[in-house]
Amino acid sequence: MTSEIYLAGGCFWGTQHYIRQIRGVVATSAGYANGHIDNPTYEEVYTDTTGFAECVRVEYNPSELGLETLVRLYFDSIDPTSLNKQGGDCGTRYRTGIYYTSEADLPTLRKVYDEVAQSVGAPLAVELTRLVNFYPAEEYHQDYLIKNPLGYCHIPAALIDYARKANK
Numbered sequence: 001m002t003s004e005i006y007l008a009g010g011c012f013w014g015t016q017h018y019i020r021q022i023r024g025v026v027a028t029s030a031g032y033a034n035g036h037i038d039n040p041t042y043e044e045v046y047t048d049t050t051g052f053a054e055c056v057r058v059e060y061n062p063s064e065l066g067l068e069t070l071v072r073l074y075f076d077s078i079d080p081t082s083l084n085k086q087g088g089d090c091g092t093r094y095r096t097g098i099y100y101t102s103e104a105d106l107p108t109l110r111k112v113y114d115e116v117a118q119s120v121g122a123p124l125a126v127e128l129t130r131l132v133n134f135y136p137a138e139e140y141h142q143d144y145l146i147k148n149p150l151g152y153c154h155i156p157a158a159l160i161d162y163a164r165k166a167n168k
Contacts, residue, residue: 005058006055012056013144016028022073024061024070033052046093076159095125
């Protein structure tokens with residue numbers, strides 16, 4: 001049995017590539033979360049008028065990877081105090097967020113969120129809210145950095161290697 005969580009960490013190319021390295025992650029899908037139109041395209045989301053965040057749907061095996069560990073690794077990959085900006089990407093589509101589908105996940109998510117806020121000593125710019133909607137991105141965005149190994153990634157390669165080894 002698997003569980004799911006939706007993580008927005010700036011450009012979904014890097015976030016998907018990073019998250020998929022973690023043992024216990026079963027599948028990922030790049031897409032658009034929590035906007036206000038149906039079936040958005042990349043071109044529409046890029047305008048920052050649709051309310052969507054670039055996001056990754058993460059399916060994971062909770063007997064192999066706990067939600068707390070997964071969310072801590074996610075926080076390692078972002079600047080949680082940066083509003084609408086990660087790496088060189090700016091705009092509301094690049095905001096950070098944790099979007100859950102099960103209310104049962106909220107206590108764990110809130111615990112990690114509050115611990116991170118306390119450790120950085122500042123309010124977090126990471127949304128923590130229920131998933132409203134999610135639309136998979138176009139095929140050319142899926143596993144982009146596997147298809148284009150020299151493509152842009154805002155997450156340092158060393159951190160991606162860290163994710164690969166972190167929960168073994």
